[in-house]
Amino acid sequence: MFLTDTHTHLYYERDEQKQAALMQRCYDQNVKRLFLPNVDIASIAMIDELVSRFPENCFAMAGLHPCDVKEDFEALLAVIYNSINGRNIVAIGEIGIDLHWDKTTLDIQVNAFKQQIAWAKALNLPIVIHCREAFDEVFQVLEEERDEKLRGILHCFTGNLDQALQAIDLGFYLGIGGVVTYKKAGLDEVLKHVLLDRIVLETDSPYLAPVPFRGKPNESSYLVHVAQKVADIYGLPLEEIAAITTENSRNIFLV
Template identity: 35%
Template sequence: MLTDTHLHLNRDEFAADLDEVLARAREAGVTRFLNVGYDLESSEASVALAERHPEILAAVGVHPHDALDLAGADGRLTSAGERVLERLEALAAHPRVVAVGEIGLDYFRDLSPRPAQHAAFRAQLVLADRVNLPVILHIRDAYAEAIAELTDHGLPARRGIMHAFAGDEEVARWGVERGFLLGIGGPVTYKTSLLPEVLTHVTPRDVVLETDAPWLPPVPHRGRRNEPSYLALTAARVAEVFGLNEADLAFQVRVNLERVLGMEVAP
């Protein structure tokens, strides 16, 4: 039994066949889902999904791509942004919301001004501590900057998951030594991926599994919509990298997830 710790079932890509997608996932042994918000609307949709489906948990937050929803290009929170933060805080009190995310920095696509990204990130780190939840970090081409941000402003008390982990050995060590889990997704199955090598420097206690569906499908589904049933392919590859059988890996990642969420995740 596996939990997909990062996906976006609220997307239009799943509007037509969500029940079939969930049924296929169950058949593949993927029985729990953490649906992650990236703006206010998707955060509200995540909570609504969690209310309708007992196997879905929710995270609420604003992605760095949408940082202008919270802050201006000058790096200051806007009054509209303050209202979004208040709404996120209210959503975070919902019993099925288990994390603040996805939040962070994205210097790869740079879809919003960097000062806005930093301000949005900081404000939501503060929010996570205020509502006593772990964070789900989205960091792309900005590990040094994100580590500086996390170091300068204090690590989030409940830590969290470095989603779609794509750092090197040094970043992996930095994260796991501070109690973060590395979210490993479909890219670990790609021939050119550096992740298998990086994972040899951490242990099975340091990882959780995710699809990031509808994006980033594992081999052999590249170029198509990703869906949670494919998590089994990622799990098989990660088990192989660690030299574990799949049942032992599944047990270990469940223990890891329960540690960071501070709750039981029933199979």
């Protein structure tokens, strides 16, 4: 069995021994591919260090998280963009719109989102989207940017069926994480109407731990619990879910 975590911040763990232990627990659960979303300037070096230590398992993205889009976002974007040259970047992310914490920055979040979509198209890379309380705003941007080069993942998807189908119609895959294991989330009912070839698995560790670890720090090895829940929803063996979702990740990231 071969599982792929398409979204993990494992690099937040700075202690090398603890980091190695996290990776070993991944191997023990057959989580063998981990994709690392960038969030700000500081995380560039953290991601590169983890990739250099585990080059067969860890893959880097580059992007500015919408919660880090402030007055100086243009300068931050310049640093992140300039960091791409000479690095093996597999996606632009995580980028998007977050209106949970601050609605006053919507205009500059949209500006930063569009600039980074332009990077992805120019570099022929997928985008990984962070969308929190902003489905309408994100979809408006995506509809404006819709073309044959626009592709990627709607990370941590927690929307309804209409939103799922709109994302898929735009050429995106749904990133399914620990929320699918929460009883009241309703995501299981949405997935019953979504083809398995349009979803990928993720943890978003250290956030959003699945049951039975809900409320505790998440880690990529817990992806097996997400995969098992998805297997239950689709009525398929865990090994088949692992194979299909890993293949989906290869189709997105081309690695």
